[in-house]
Amino acid sequence: MEPVIAIGLAVVLWLAIKVYNSGRRAKHLPPGPPTIPLLGNLHIFPTDRPFAKFTEWARMYGDIYSLKMANSTAIVLSSMSAVKELMDARSAETGDRPKVYILDYVTDGLHVGLAPLGSHVWKTARKAIKPLLAPQTLNAYRPVAYAESSQLMYDMLHKPEGFYAQTQRVTFSFATSIVFGCRCPWFESHELTHFIEVVRLWMALTSTKVPPLDLLPFLKYVPERWAPWKKLARDTKALQHDIYFTMLSSAERRLAKGEGNGSFIEGILQNQKTLEMNREFVGHLGGILLEGGSDTTSTFLQSFILALIAFPDAQRKAHEEIDRVIGHDRSPVFTDLADMPYIQAVIKEVHRFRPVAPLAVPHSTTVPLEYRGYIIPQGTTLFLNLWGVLHDPEVYERPEEFWPDRYVMSEFGTKAGVDSQDFRASLPFGSGKRLCPGMSLATMSLSLHVMNILWAFRFSPAIDPDTGLKIPVDLEAYFSGLSYTPRPFRATVTPRHPGRAEIIDRQFFASTDTYRRYEEHLSAADRESLETMRAAGY
Numbered sequence: 321m322e323p324v325i326a327i328g329l330a331v332v333l334w335l336a337i338k339v340y341n342s343g344r345r346a347k348h349l350p351p352g353p354p355t356i357p358l359l360g361n362l363h364i365f366p367t368d369r370p371f372a373k374f375t376e377w378a379r380m381y382g383d384i385y386s387l388k389m390a391n392s393t394a395i396v397l398s399s400m401s402a403v404k405e406l407m408d409a410r411s412a413e414t415g416d417r418p419k420v421y422i423l424d425y426v427t428d429g430l431h432v433g434l435a436p437l438g439s440h441v442w443k444t445a446r447k448a449i450k451p452l453l454a455p456q457t458l459n460a461y462r463p464v465a466y467a468e469s470s471q472l473m474y475d476m477l478h479k480p481e482g483f484y485a486q487t488q489r490v491t492f493s494f495a496t497s498i499v500f501g502c503r504c505p506w507f508e509s510h511e512l513t514h515f516i517e518v519v520r521l522w523m524a525l526t527s528t529k530v531p532p533l534d535l536l537p538f539l540k541y542v543p544e545r546w547a548p549w550k551k552l553a554r555d556t557k558a559l560q561h562d563i564y565f566t567m568l569s570s571a572e573r574r575l576a577k578g579e580g581n582g583s584f585i586e587g588i589l590q591n592q593k594t595l596e597m598n599r600e601f602v603g604h605l606g607g608i609l610l611e612g613g614s615d616t617t618s619t620f621l622q623s624f625i626l627a628l629i630a631f632p633d634a635q636r637k638a639h640e641e642i643d644r645v646i647g648h649d650r651s652p653v654f655t656d657l658a659d660m661p662y663i664q665a666v667i668k669e670v671h672r673f674r675p676v677a678p679l680a681v682p683h684s685t686t687v688p689l690e691y692r693g694y695i696i697p698q699g700t701t702l703f704l705n706l707w708g709v710l711h712d713p714e715v716y717e718r719p720e721e722f723w724p725d726r727y728v729m730s731e732f733g734t735k736a737g738v739d740s741q742d743f744r745a746s747l748p749f750g751s752g753k754r755l756c757p758g759m760s761l762a763t764m765s766l767s768l769h770v771m772n773i774l775w776a777f778r779f780s781p782a783i784d785p786d787t788g789l790k791i792p793v794d795l796e797a798y799f800s801g802l803s804y805t806p807r808p809f810r811a812t813v814t815p816r817h818p819g820r821a822e823i824i825d826r827q828f829f830a831s832t833d834t835y836r837r838y839e840e841h842l843s844a845a846d847r848e849s850l851e852t853m854r855a856a857g858y
């Protein structure tokens with residue numbers, strides 16, 4: 321036989337085997353939903369609230385099951401023992417990320433959260449972020465959290481109808497202050513409105529608006545007129561660049577003038593050579609910390625308020641505790657949390673009831689793995705089904721109910737008789753080497769906001785102006801992407817005590833010096849109007 325024909329036949333045979341195997345679940349994989357040729361389970365892969373379907377499948381196929389996505393494989397883990405054994409203990413083998421071409425394009429491959437485990441980008445960024453976790457750094461950021469939380473209470477007191485946007489402002493402003501040294505006094509500021517647009521665009525980029533480029537790479541070469549996602553990606557990149565690099569320039573300007581305000585990025589700029597980071601990398605790192613730190617924490621606060629409205633008994637108990645420990649004469653401070661077990665339980669219960677990232681962020685395997693007799697191939701996507709773990713009726717009493725008492729009765733909120741030795745409080749922040757580096761920072765600022773909000777306000781359903789009837793909140797009205805965020809909702813926000821309102825006003829004005837420290841980047845006109853507003857109150 322001619323060599324050319326032999327090679328041709330071999331190629332055809334190879335292709336035939338590949339097509340035949342595509343979508344088939346190999347024998348050594350964990351079980352899972354029935355597959356169809358070529359696609360495997362791709363046709364039934366849930367795009368809306370995927371965690372709900374993943375949890376339903378976990379009840380059918382067990383705490384470890386597999387999904388076939390054409391040629392590739394995904395594994396879903398839905399128990400603490402599987403998470404501990406595979407994702408925590410064997411993190412060097414399970415801590416990689418699946419490649420997402422479109423997101424790498426948008427971030428120029430400089431995103432620590434997407435970078436391969438052990439890569440230069442990942443190692444350098446994690447090393448640079450490390451000081452953000454140190455207790456002394458957290459202490460240095462406490463005055464900023466205190467001042468921003470004071471504005472949150474002030475805004476809610478004077479414009480209660482804007483509470484949803486105020487949670488976005490406070491978390492964004494805290495993040496921009498400590499990361500770039502630039503705060504955001506208004507929701508309407510172009511930085512915040514652009515950032516909200518970036519979050520929306522990111523959701524679109526990870527939705528079905530973008531074809532599966534990683535499964536079908538030839539689609540990357542489709543001309544732009546037939547591929548609107550290319551413009552979407554370019555717009556996202558430009559908008560992100562505009563926000564992050566404008567703030568970076570202002571940090572550089574402050575440093576050059578010798579007027580640094582102690583922001584995280586200033587520290588990086590001063591150590592840029594040692595850290596081997598170019599300007600592009602520094603700007604992206606700052607941006608990633610805003611992305612990781614602000615939408616997640618505002619999502620948490622919105623779910624918290626939603627739960628208070630839907631479960632008034634929990635709100636009443638939290639109010640009772642805060643009144644007993646704090647009273648009318650002062651607002652809460654960071655150290656008060658240690659004396660309030662019920663409020664601590666409320667925080668844990670929000671993380672359980674509505675985890676910010678119900679599937680965490682997908683991992684992938686660096687090598688083939690053997691686990692419980694299965695063989696998991698290299699490059700398999702691993703989903704940590706947080707929702708499934710935290711809503712398991714075998715583990716939690718009435719898991720669909722917001723019931724903080726469960727965490728007062730047992731450390732991990734589990735039912736009597738459940739062996740909780742594999743549980744850990746950090747679960748909502750992911751696992752292993754990829755565990756969220758912002759966990760302590762987020763916990764610090766969120767605890768203060770939660771205490772302040774409970775101390776100052778009561779939340780109840782909004783009243784329909786036409787009928788005078790209460791509008792019940794919808795606990796399922798969420799945006800579903802990587803994070804699970806309540807859609808804007810209405811509520812009645814009532815100050816709890818006139819004396820507390822006075823303290824809120826005083827505390828807001830007393831924080832003016834802290835605010836000014838982070839307002840250098842504002843235009844002279846903006847600074848002037850802020851001063852006028854502060855003088856008059858707003």
Ligand code: HEM
Binds near residue numbers: 432616752753756758
């Ligand atoms: C309620 C607040 C937060 C929650 C629930 C949360 C949750 C998570 C989760 C689930 C992951 C993925 C972990 C994994 O892959 O196993 C993650 C990663 C990450 N988070 Fe957070 N996060 C929060 C706040 C923050 C804050 C405040 C920052 C920074 C200021 C931050 C920065 C990051 C970064 C950079 C990563 C990527 C880490 C890596 O891939 O190595 N997060 N977070």
